Amino acid sequence: MAIEGSSRKRWSEEETVLALYLYLQLPFGKLHSGNPEIQDLAAALGRTNSSVAMKLCNFASLDPKITDSGRKGLDGASKLDRATYSEFGQDWTGLVSRVEDLWTSQVGQFEPPPPPLRLNEKRSEFRFDPYQGESTTQALVNQRVGQDFFRRAVLANYEETCCITGIADPRLLTASHIKPWGKDSDNRHNPANGLLLSATLDRAFDRGLITVDHQRRIRISRQLRESQSRETRDYFQQFDNATLRSATRFDPEPAFLDWHNEHCFVDQRAA
Numbered sequence: 001m002a003i004e005g006s007s008r009k010r011w012s013e014e015e016t017v018l019a020l021y022l023y024l025q026l027p028f029g030k031l032h033s034g035n036p037e038i039q040d041l042a043a044a045l046g047r048t049n050s051s052v053a054m055k056l057c058n059f060a061s062l063d064p065k066i067t068d069s070g071r072k073g074l075d076g077a078s079k080l081d082r083a084t085y086s087e088f089g090q091d092w093t094g095l096v097s098r099v100e101d102l103w104t105s106q107v108g109q110f111e112p113p114p115p116p117l118r119l120n121e122k123r124s125e126f127r128f129d130p131y132q133g134e135s136t137t138q139a140l141v142n143q144r145v146g147q148d149f150f151r152r153a154v155l156a157n158y159e160e161t162c163c164i165t166g167i168a169d170p171r172l173l174t175a176s177h178i179k180p181w182g183k184d185s186d187n188r189h190n191p192a193n194g195l196l197l198s199a200t201l202d203r204a205f206d207r208g209l210i211t212v213d214h215q216r217r218i219r220i221s222r223q224l225r226e227s228q229s230r231e232t233r234d235y236f237q238q239f240d241n242a243t244l245r246s247a248t249r250f251d252p253e254p255a256f257l258d259w260h261n262e263h264c265f266v267d268q269r270a271a
Contacts, residue, residue, distance in 0.1 A: 214254035
């Protein structure tokens with residue numbers, strides 16, 4: 001694969017895949033040539049910063065959630081852009097695996113790779129649950145594939161804001177899988193299988209003490225609503241029947257929400 005050359009050179013399929021991978025991890029407001037991650041990718045591809053920023057904005061023009069909100073990218077999306085966007089919207093793990101293979105095969109040519117493509121970073125939000133149907137060894141192997149992609153994509157999808165509380169400090173937020181990592185290997189990296197939650201709500205969601213129905217309404221379990229602790233009751237009751245904040249790119253998939261309601265939510269399991 002040769003991905004070097006000037007900014008006037010036609011974009012290759014490999015370059016387009018790398019650009020899409022970065023696009024999915026950046027909030028809309030960071031799609032500009034001054035972004036250091038865009039600059040890193042431009043340097044690796046031998047292109048200008050503005051060329052890469054324009055490519056990412058071309059992807060934004062294909063994103064219906066962004067265009068429906070009144071925002072728009074550029075109008076120069078190519079046939080290859082459209083095909084790449086469509087293909088990997090159906091195969092998230094395939095996109096992540098392919099990009100990391102591209103960087104691994106070219107490791108001698110690129111120094112340094114953009115931050116989201118580093119292969120040795122710790123996946124901070126990954127929590128292995130032995131009851132989720134996967135061996136520890138296999139989970140650790142799969143963990144390497146797209147170590148930070150899911151977290152960053154979910155952060156971008158909710159503009160780095162908890163989709164329930166509105167807390168907007170990424171240090172306090174977790175990208176929570178709706179359908180757990182070990183239960184659906186095809187959707188481990190799918191941003192529509194994620195909610196961005198503050199730490200307390202992430203733990204409650206993970207334990208099935210809260211859930212979200214397919215109409216994006218928050219449901220609080222009886223255990224929390226009737227807790228002996230007034231502080232606990234007061235904290236969680238404020239969110240009962242509230243609606244999730246809107247995602248900017250990928251709404252939570254209703255089938256994943258239904259799964260969480262049926263298999264995780266403690267009220268449903270107790271019924």
